[in-house]
Amino acid sequence: MYEKDGQKYFIVDGHIHFWDARPSNQANRYGEGFINCFYDHHRNLSPESEVWSLEDFWQQSEERVLHDLFEVGYVDKAIFQPTYLTDFYVNGFNTIERDGALAEKHPDRFIVNGSWDPRDGEEGLDKLEALAERWNLKGVKLYTAEWKGASKGWKLSDPWSYRYLEKCHELGIRNIHVHKGPTIYPLNRDTFDVADVDEVATAFPELTFVVEHCGLPRLEDFCWIATQEPNVYAGLAVVLPFIHTRPRYFAQILGELLYWLDENRLTFASDYAVWTPKWLIERFVDFQPPEDMRGEYGEITTEVKKKILGLNIARLYDIPVPPGLEVADAHVGSGQPVGSGPKAPA
Numbered sequence: 240m241y242e243k244d245g246q247k248y249f250i251v252d253g254h255i256h257f258w259d260a261r262p263s264n265q266a267n268r269y270g271e272g273f274i275n276c277f278y279d280h281h282r283n284l285s286p287e288s289e290v291w292s293l294e295d296f297w298q299q300s301e302e303r304v305l306h307d308l309f310e311v312g313y314v315d316k317a318i319f320q321p322t323y324l325t326d327f328y329v330n331g332f333n334t335i336e337r338d339g340a341l342a343e344k345h346p347d348r349f350i351v352n353g354s355w356d357p358r359d360g361e362e363g364l365d366k367l368e369a370l371a372e373r374w375n376l377k378g379v380k381l382y383t384a385e386w387k388g389a390s391k392g393w394k395l396s397d398p399w400s401y402r403y404l405e406k407c408h409e410l411g412i413r414n415i416h417v418h419k420g421p422t423i424y425p426l427n428r429d430t431f432d433v434a435d436v437d438e439v440a441t442a443f444p445e446l447t448f449v450v451e452h453c454g455l456p457r458l459e460d461f462c463w464i465a466t467q468e469p470n471v472y473a474g475l476a477v478v479l480p481f482i483h484t485r486p487r488y489f490a491q492i493l494g495e496l497l498y499w500l501d502e503n504r505l506t507f508a509s510d511y512a513v514w515t516p517k518w519l520i521e522r523f524v525d526f527q528p529p530e531d532m533r534g535e536y537g538e539i540t541t542e543v544k545k546k547i548l549g550l551n552i553a554r555l556y557d558i559p560v561p562p563g564l565e566v567a568d569a570h571v572g573s574g575q576p577v578g579s580g581p582k583a584p585a
Contacts, residue, residue, distance in 0.1 A: 240561075241313035241548075243524050246541055249564045251549040251556075252317040252516055254416070254451060254476040254508030257304060257341055258333040261297045269386075269425050270327035276424040281513050284480035289518055299512050301341060309348060312509075312516040315549065316558055318350045320380035320416055320451070326387060339374060350556060352378040352416065357399035358387050364406055371410040377556050378414030379407065380451075384422075384430035392430030396438045404443050413446055414555050419461070420452020420477055433461045440468035447555055449506060452477040458492060462499035472555075473500060475547070476508035479519045482526060490528035494536030502543040506552040520548065542566040 241248040260274035278296050299307075308314040319338035323331045331337075335353060342349035353370040355363055370376060384392045394400065395417065407415065419433040433454035440448050451474035454461030465471040473496050481489040496505055507523075509516040524544055528536050545566050553560050 240315055241520050241524065243521075246545075247564055248313075248520070248524065248545055249549040249553065249560050250314045250316075250516070250520060251507065251552045251558060252308065252312075252314045252509050252511065253449070253506045253552045254320050254474060255308070255317045255511040256322070256333040256513075257299070257319065257338050258322075258512070259298050259330065259337065260328070260332060264328050264330055266327055266329050270324070270332075272424045273324065273327055273332075273426075277513055280421075280477070280480075284484050285514060286483055286518060289515060296512065301344075304341065304511075305345070305348075307515045307517070308511065313520050314516050316350065316553070317348060317511075318352060318378070318552070318556070320352050321354045322380065322382050322385075322418075323354060323356075324382075324385060326385075335370060335374070350377070350558075352376065352380050352414075353412070354380050354382070355403050356382075356385065356387065357393055357397055357403050358390060360399065364402065367403065367406055368410060371412060376410070376412045378416060378449075379412055380416045380418070382418050383435070384418070384426040386426070391427050395435040400439070401442070404439060404446065408443065408445055414449060415446050416449045416451055416474065418452065419450045419454045419457075421455055433457050433464065436461075436471060437464045437468065440464070440471050444470055446470060447472060449474045449555075451508070453492070453496065455492075458495060462495055465504070466499045471500075472504045472506060472551075474506050474508050476510035477513075479507070479509070479523065480514050482519070482522045486526075487529060487532070489526075490532050490536065493539070494528060494532065497536070497539075497543070502546050503551055505547045506555075507548045523548070 241250055265271050278293055281296060282290050308317050321335045321338055322333045325331050335351060339351050342351045351374045353374060353376045355367045383394060419431055422428040422431060433450060436448055436450055447470050449472040450461060453473045455477060478492050509519055527538055550560060
């Protein structure tokens with residue numbers, strides 16, 4: 240738990256990985272290119288003191304994960320978001336099995352999310368059911384740009400995707416995390432387009448769609464969708480590191496999200512091990528938009544920061560919050576109900 244100026248923050252890191260990207264697990268040049276692209280994000284957006292060597296970045300030990308997240312990183316609970324990429328990595332990049340092995344050793348620390356790919360057809364539906372039973376799944380991570388043979392991606396609005404979303408509802412898997420953000424080599428930009436979220440959010444109002452990376456660089460598209468769809472949330476992985484290299488850009492992104500959505504639908508995520516949570520949390524708690532931007536975006540209150548850093552996603556995953564750390568459930572803006580359209584500035 241993080242404490243600053245007499246305020247305590249319950250921290251849930253909503254997007255972490257436990258990957259194996261060592262050369263011995265790289266199936267081809269695409270596996271090498273993928274992790275090198277990740278490393279460029281890490282190196283270029285992190286403070287110099289937080290930059291790792293490429294060799295350290297390829298794979299983290301159990302000890303390092305526990306140290307970075309819980310011993311020094313202030314995290315109270317972390318959620319694994321798997322990404323298989325079996326066309327690029329011999330044994331997969333970040334698998335449920337690998338995540339789950341660590342979670343079983345530390346059940347008080349981790350939540351394991353599942354994954355599915357509609358291109359797996361009926362067999363994949365059976366596997367999803369088995370995963371749900373094995374891990375008591377409350378969420379899944381979807382990667383619409385993943386390559387599978389000759390296919391270079393899929394859409395949430397595909398017929399088979401509907402079958403899987405229906406299965407999630409049937410199994411009680413209500414949190415659908417979808418990577419909709421920056422292109423990562425060698426994946427195709429258009430397969431990360433956020434437009435398909437609009438259709439399925441309307442079709443499945445009982446599910447929550449956490450759009451990881453907020454659709455960047457398509458932030459405006461995401462905001463117009465999310466303001467109409469009250470079950471669409473913004474996951475701040477990739478957004479948060481701009482607090483260091485581009486604080487005005489970060490202020491603009493956060494300000495737009497708070498204007499179009501509200502503080503109850505934004506979730507903290509370090510994207511570990513692309514970045515570590517310690518410095519992100521410290522800087523976010525201290526952050527305010529530059530003076531000349533506050534007339535448009537206002538200031539960010541301690542209560543809003545507490546919601547973003549943990550309380551919002553704790554609600555989605557039924558994570559108990561220690562007594563006294565909850566805050567009032569108030570909306571910023573003009574008081575319009577969520578989903579009714581743009582709000583007035585706070």
